[in-house]
Amino acid sequence: MTLFNGSQLTCIRGERTVFTGLDFAxxxxxxxxxxxxxxxxxSSLLRLMCGLLTPAAGAMSWQxxxxxxxxxxxxxxxxxxxxxxxxxxxxxxxxxxxxWAEMHGGKQxxxxxxxxxxxxxxxxHLADVPARYLSAGQRRRTSLARILASKADLWLLDxxxxxxxxxxxxxxxxxxxxxxKSGGIAVVSTHAEVxxxxxxxxxxxxxxxxxxxDIKAA
Numbered sequence: 614m615t616l617f618n619g620s621q622l623t624c625i626r627g628e629r630t631v632f633t634g635l636d637f638a639x640x641x642x643x644x645x646x647x648x649x650x651x652x653x654x655x656s657s658l659l660r661l662m663c664g665l666l667t668p669a670a671g672a673m674s675w676q677x678x679x680x681x682x683x684x685x686x687x688x689x690x691x692x693x694x695x696x697x698x699x700x701x702x703x704x705x706x707x708x709x710x711x712x713w714a715e716m717h718g719g720k721q722x723x724x725x726x727x728x729x730x731x732x733x734x735x736x737x738h739l740a741d742v743p744a745r746y747l748s749a750g751q752r753r754r755t756s757l758a759r760i761l762a763s764k765a766d767l768w769l770l771d772x773x774x775x776x777x778x779x780x781x782x783x784x785x786x787x788x789x790x791x792x793x794k795s796g797g798i799a800v801v802s803t804h805a806e807v808x809x810x811x812x813x814x815x816x817x818x819x820x821x822x823x824x825x826x827d828i829k830a831a
Contacts, residue, residue, distance in 0.1 A: 622671035632820040649817035655802035691767040698756035702745035717763030730761040
């Protein structure tokens with residue numbers, strides 16, 4: 614059964630058409646991999662999916678309901694992890710993750726959820742370390758840990774493997790697999806190989822503004 618889908622989407626940013634005529638569909642327990650060259654619109658599509666951008670044309674729906682008509686409900690069902698790590702440098706690793714856990718899942722069991730997230734991403738030893746002292750890979754693990762610390766059906770991950778070593782990537786792949794087994798879905802933009810079963814790949818190249826991409830490649 615299709616859970617999340619978009620139809621004939623057009624994205625315009627800065628008076629430039631990023632892509633147009635784009636469709637996608639994701640079933641329950643599914644994963645959609647977004648691929649394509651820089652400038653093809655992978656990040657822009659993720660921002661449309663999470664409501665940070667509004668499509669110039671087309672619509673998206675969750676279980677047949679237009680997400681534009683239920684913004685609050687849609688925001689409550691998703692986690693978006695973008696290029697920039699949403700981390701406060703003055704807070705410890707545990708405090709950063711706890712912030713997201715309590716904001717999305719409330720205070721009940723928040724401590725356990727934070728602990729489980731720290732363990733899953735292999736950073737329990739960093740719990741009391743201020744984020745300003747973290748390496749790039751440790752910051753990325755901390756940022757990703759919030760998807761486990763608070764509940765959400767839809768994960769939108771923009772290049773999540775950036776700065777991660779092989780061990781952390783393997784952990785992330787297992788975490789995404791477990792999320793899907795529990796009924797969740799994931800949309801992942803990537804330039805790298807993702808080890809996952811039963812995925813759907815959406816290449817944005819045919820929908821992109823080719824003139825812009827030609828300029829970027831030159």
